[in-house]
Amino acid sequence: MDSQRHFRITRALAVIGLIATGAAHGILSYDAIRDTAVATGAVDESLAWLEPIALDGMALTAAAVLWIRPSWQARIAFAVPAALSVWANIAHAGNGTLLGQALAAVPPLGLYMSLELVAAQLRPREPAPVEPAQLKPTPVSLNKATENSGELEPAAVTAVAANGNGHFRKLEDLLPLVPDQHELDRLVAKHGSDSAVARELQTRRQTVGRLRKKLA
Numbered sequence: 001m002d003s004q005r006h007f008r009i010t011r012a013l014a015v016i017g018l019i020a021t022g023a024a025h026g027i028l029s030y031d032a033i034r035d036t037a038v039a040t041g042a043v044d045e046s047l048a049w050l051e052p053i054a055l056d057g058m059a060l061t062a063a064a065v066l067w068i069r070p071s072w073q074a075r076i077a078f079a080v081p082a083a084l085s086v087w088a089n090i091a092h093a094g095n096g097t098l099l100g101q102a103l104a105a106v107p108p109l110g111l112y113m114s115l116e117l118v119a120a121q122l123r124p125r126e127p128a129p130v131e132p133a134q135l136k137p138t139p140v141s142l143n144k145a146t147e148n149s150g151e152l153e154p155a156a157v158t159a160v161a162a163n164g165n166g167h168f169r170k171l172e173d174l175l176p177l178v179p180d181q182h183e184l185d186r187l188v189a190k191h192g193s194d195s196a197v198a199r200e201l202q203t204r205r206q207t208v209g210r211l212r213k214k215l216a
Contacts, residue, residue: 015121022114028107029056029085032092040091055085056108060115067119082112169203171210177201181215184208 033052037043043051062078085108093104178184187197198205
């Protein structure tokens with residue numbers, strides 16, 4: 001069994017387990033909030049079944065918005081009903097032991113955490129970043145005909161100028177590419193300015209100026 005298939009199976013089992021766990025937490029939280037709403041007179045008994053949907057449903061909707069586009073409004077929309085849901089679940093335990101009240105807080109918290117973990121499993125995996133040390137420069141040699149004609153091929157210039165770690169080329173690195181004033185003038189005429197030449201050679205504009213003084 002290859003690693004990709006093993007990962008897919010493991011993720012599928014994790015998602016199924018988390019959904020089942022979230023469903024259990026949701027049912028327990030629903031029952032506690034409904035009973036608390038009736039006992040406190042918050043809503044009419046005939047409408048008490050809507051109270052858990054209003055609280056946990058709002059919290060889950062806000063959580064989904066947070067996954068897509070975080071904002072302070074979504075955070076408030078999640079925090080307020082989530083806190084009320086936990087409070088209602090704890091109140092449902094009555095004046096029992098501290099352990100009983102702690103267990104009563106598990107269903108709403110477990111519901112939110114389960115769905116967050118499911119969302120984390122379903123998010124696309126981002127490729128691992130490549131460290132600069134893993135980048136190796138590709139040596140490029142300019143053929144003799146190119147050197148004799150004084151023409152620097154753009155692809156060759158870019159490949160030779162790049163040093164594999166994102167740093168700008170130094171003056172001594174440019175001399176093999178631009179050996180005389182005539183070649184520098186040709187590049188400026190071709191690209192229009194020292195800044196454009198600097199971009200082509202992957203160096204700083206000030207370095208092009210120093211090169212001009214050295215070749216003068």
